[in-house]
Amino acid sequence: MPLTTVDPTPALVVVDLQAGIAPHAPAEVIANNVTLVEAFRAQGHPVVLVNVTAGAPGRTDQRPEGGASQIPAEAVVLLPELGRGDIEVSKQSWGAFATTDLHEQLRARGVTQVFVTGVATSIGVESTAREAFGRGYHVVLVHDAMADLDPVNHEHAVARVFPRMGQVAATAEVLEKL
DSSP, rough: OOOOOOOOOOOEEEOOOOOTTGGGGGGGHHHHHHHHHHHHTTTTOOOEEEOBOOOOOOTTTBBBTTOOOOOOOOGGGGGGGGOOOOOEEEEEESSSTTTSSSHHHHHHHHHHHHEEEEIIIIIIIIIHHHHHHHHEEEEEEEEEEOOSSSSSHHHIIIIIIITTTTEEHHHHHHHHHO
């Protein structure tokens, strides 16, 4: 479903555009995020910057010993071109809501709609969108302001998963509606 409307109090949620992950994102994706951050700020809408500082403690095939994996301090620094967020949260999970107070901070500001961007499309972005949808937010996924290491995963999320939990839009479409 294309973007139909912008709620009176939306927020932009930028996921994991940090030193250790952002180098995998194309320059266009970073530029689109910077443009969106500037547009949301200009309209007085909250900008949320999310970084991941550790992995969730659950055991996986990639981490058979279990336990949370720490990310080096220099890798968790948010991209400087994003500036400071109105809300900044550090997560230890894939999604931005599960291990943070993001929901409470958004609700305190009256936010009803979230525009989700960042990396990786099929991990941090998708998990954050699922959590937002489950909490009752109107979710918009800005497909050209996100990236994934695997283009097949990106396309699957954008075409098959995202339309089931929100609206999918391009940066230009969001700017037009703001």
